[in-house]
Amino acid sequence: MRTIDEVTLKIKSEDRSYANLCIGIVIGYALISVLYLYMIYREIVTGGDIIEIIKAVSLLLAMLNFMIFFLYYNKKYRYADYSEPLLVMLKKARKRYKPFNPDSLFILPALILADFGLSFERGLSISFWAGQLLFFGLITLSAFVGYVIWIYKYKPLVVNISELIDELESGR
Amino acid sequence: MKKEDNFTQLVKENSERIMRICCYYGNGGISADDLYQEVLINIWKSLSKFRGDSSLYTWIYRVAVNTCLTHAVKSNKYYSTKVTPSPLLLNNLADNELFDKIEEEERYEKLSEEINLLSVIDKALISLVIEGLSTREISEVIGITEPNVRTKISRIKTELRSKFKIEKK
Known part of the structure; x- marks a missing residue:
């Protein structure tokens, strides 16, 4: 068995590496946001194209929304609270592992903003509707793949947890 | 007192109690020693949330039971876990x-x-x-x-x- 000091060191090291990962992701979002901010500034100063400004503002807001969603989700779901009563912890775990979490809807504005911004992209030689089809097709495909992964990886867990909750709540 | 000192003292005072709970479940694909470490990790993570609403003694049992049961549920082997009380x-x-x-x-x-x-x-x-x-x-x-x-x-x-x-x- 490891000593308490060894375990403490391991925990602190895990905490540090996870914190570094989070900081890295936030820095990534922040850098992209700064880039769009610069694009907006440049277009305004040089009296550039209004379409380019609208595109950059939409993508900037989408990035900020993604970043806020990431921070919120990370804070809320990073750790399960093991110090709560078993029944409460199980109910929260079931909610966390369900395929469609209402909290995920907070990402919807970011997706709409990103779609809106990208629809002004002139580099793509496809029509507006083809672009929409491609964008929402990719989102739907991602959601479907996520659902299939959930069925194999998390559904058994949700079933197990539900059985435990039913057993705890039964009067016998 | 620093979180680290608090944690060390708490674990020293309750290590036998935690280990006993881990021994009850330490047969579902994970050893009692590994479960013990997981419990310690979860105590560390939850320590700042202890508000004294329940006794520390009950709180320790909560973390230990929740950790062991969660592992049992996740590994899907909980029906084969073993209780080996003295x-x-x-x-x-x-x-x-x-x-x-x-x-x-x-x-x-x-x-x-x-x-x-x-x-x-x-x-x-x-x-x-x-x-x-x-x-x-x-x-x-x-x-x-x-x-x-x-x-x-x-x-x-x-x-x-x-x-x-x-x-x-």
Whole structure:
């Protein structure tokens, strides 16, 4: 068995590496946001194209929304609270592992903003509707793949947890 | 006191208690030692949330039971987890109405076997009874009402008695 000091060191090291990962992701979002901010500034100063400004503002807001969603989700779901009563912890775990979490809807504005911004992209030689089809097709495909992964990886867990909750709540 | 000092002191004072809970579950694809480490990690993560609403003693049991049960559920092997209580702790199960004091080695082994066949929730409940927790404390750990705890424990004891058929001395 490891000593308490060894375990403490391991925990602190895990905490540090996870914190570094989070900081890295936030820095990534922040850098992209700064880039769009610069694009907006440049277009305004040089009296550039209004379409380019609208595109950059939409993508900037989408990035900020993604970043806020990431921070919120990370804070809320990073750790399960093991110090709560078993029944409460199980109910929260079931909610966390369900395929469609209402909290995920907070990402919807970011997706709409990103779609809106990208629809002004002139580099793509496809029509507006083809672009929409491609964008929402990719989102739907991602959601479907996520659902299939959930069925194999998390559904058994949700079933197990539900059985435990039913057993705890039964009067016998 | 720093979080690290708090943690070290808490673990030193409760290591045997935590290890006993881990031993009850340390057969479902993970050793009791590994479970013990997971419990310590979860104590560390939850330490800042301890507000003193329950006793520290109950709080430790919560973290230990939740960690062990979560592992059992995630590994999907919880029906094969094993309760290996000591004869002394098993005596906490003894009840004038249901059980006499369990002293004979053969009786202890048979009762231990029967406990291992219980469902994961029943096993969790009975492990807390073996640990000597009161109905109120078990209710705080599990999160169900005291009458529900009493009903469940009474039913488990009745089931054990029917299988075990302890003869009163």
